[in-house]
Amino acid sequence: MLDCAIIGGGPAGLTAGLYTTRGGLENVVMFEKGMPGGQITSSSEIENYPGVTGEISGMDLMMPWPAQCQKFGLKHDMSEVKRVSKDGNVFKIYKTDGTIDEAYSVIVCTGSSPRRAGFKGEAELIGKGVSTCATCDGFFYKGKEVAVVGGGDTALEEALYLAKICSKVYLIHRRDSFRSAPNTVARVKRTANIELILNSSPTEVYGDNMGVTGLLVKNSSGEIRDIKVPGVFTFVGNDVNNQTLIQEDGSFLCDVNKAGEVIVDISMRTSTKGLFAAGDMRIAAPKQVISAAGDGAVAALQAISYVDELLNH
Numbered sequence: 001m002l003d004c005a006i007i008g009g010g011p012a013g014l015t016a017g018l019y020t021t022r023g024g025l026e027n028v029v030m031f032e033k034g035m036p037g038g039q040i041t042s043s044s045e046i047e048n049y050p051g052v053t054g055e056i057s058g059m060d061l062m063m064p065w066p067a068q069c070q071k072f073g074l075k076h077d078m079s080e081v082k083r084v085s086k087d088g089n090v091f092k093i094y095k096t097d098g099t100i101d102e103a104y105s106v107i108v109c110t111g112s113s114p115r116r117a118g119f120k121g122e123a124e125l126i127g128k129g130v131s132t133c134a135t136c137d138g139f140f141y142k143g144k145e146v147a148v149v150g151g152g153d154t155a156l157e158e159a160l161y162l163a164k165i166c167s168k169v170y171l172i173h174r175r176d177s178f179r180s181a182p183n184t185v186a187r188v189k190r191t192a193n194i195e196l197i198l199n200s201s202p203t204e205v206y207g208d209n210m211g212v213t214g215l216l217v218k219n220s221s222g223e224i225r226d227i228k229v230p231g232v233f234t235f236v237g238n239d240v241n242n243q244t245l246i247q248e249d250g251s252f253l254c255d256v257n258k259a260g261e262v263i264v265d266i267s268m269r270t271s272t273k274g275l276f277a278a279g280d281m282r283i284a285a286p287k288q289v290i291s292a293a294g295d296g297a298v299a300a301l302q303a304i305s306y307v308d309e310l311l312n313h
């Protein structure tokens with residue numbers, strides 16, 4: 001019986017692993033289907049993790065995290081978790097290899113995945129000029145022109161953020177009306193260095209060995225426009241990696257919102273006792289390494305109190 005099962009080994013899961021083990025839980029396993037480190041390991045450069053100065057890749061940033069946790073006793077199970085369920089006070093962790101583990105508490109940190117828009121070159125040039133994170137990569141285009149794809153709240157808010165850093169933002173949307181809040185739309189329309197390219201969709205992003213150099217955009221009349229930009233930001237929605245919480249009858253193990261994000265309180269507690277969620281998968285997540293790590297620490301401290309209360313009181 002595990003004191004705590006941590007599902008996912010990104011910044012949230014690894015920090016939860018550090019705090020649970022160092023905080024006294026004896027038997028803690030982190031289930032991670034791939035290499036620990038999470039989605040930041042796909043980033044070539046991160047410069048907003050406090051205290052880490054100079055050029056550092058996401059891979060290098062995350063490299064020491066697993067060893068630090070293991071020093072305090074965190075065990076790493078390199079398995080994909082299929083489902084988590086609860087029976088009385090015991091959680092069952094069903095793995096895709098068919099085996100089942102049991103735990104008194106669970107911290108789920110499986111992140112979220114930005115959707116792809118699906119145009120030619122997008123997948124190949126991710127991290128080389130195609131980005132899904134303006135907070136992360138906007139600064140690399142300071143004083144330059146960039147393109148933003150999407151018409152929801154994220155696309156418009158990120159376009160406004162980029163307009164403060166970049167000389168010009170081309171906002172490309174496939175319709176002529178936006179999903180975003182009217183107030184945000186008005187702010188975008190008032191921003192002099194945002195050009196709206198409506199009823200248009202990207203067909204291809206292209207580049208050279210240094211990265212992106214331009215984007216081809218087709219409008220509803222079939223005309224192609226070649227926009228020469230070194231950066232293309234796509235914000236076409238996110239998929240929350242909440243599959244492990246889906247029960248056999250299709251219900252969720254805890255409350256989630258319409259977008260599938262796990263509803264937590266300020267202490268990362270879900271609606272199910274002993275189940276905590278941390279990082280990108282929770283409601284209102286800032287989707288940053290530092291905030292995911294912070295969530296992991298908060299969830300871990302709560303899990304320690306929960307297990308202590310369950311077993312000793």
Ligand code: FAD
Binds near residue numbers: 010037
């Ligand atoms: P994730 O990092 O997504 O980790 C989730 C982990 O769970 C993954 O390792 C996954 O393999 C594992 N997992 C998922 N499902 C299962 C399962 N069923 N069983 C077992 N394991 C599972 N943030 C910044 O602060 N600064 C930046 O500069 C920055 N740049 C970025 C650049 C890119 C290209 C991307 C994609 C993101 C960037 N981010 C940046 C965002 C940052 O990476 C995320 O906010 C952060 O990684 C979220 O951490 P997490 O632990 O919540 O989830």
Ligand code: NAP
Binds near residue numbers: 153178
């Ligand atoms: P979203 O609302 O789903 O919007 C996605 C946008 O991308 C839509 O405009 C969609 O176009 C477009 N799109 C989808 N697939 C595309 C493709 N293949 N090619 C080109 N364009 C494509 O996603 P989101 O903006 O990330 O927001 C997600 C949720 O979070 C929403 O509920 C949103 O309100 C919320 N959110 C709220 C705030 C806030 O309250 N401040 C901030 C951010 C997000 P169509 O419009 O034509 O479908």
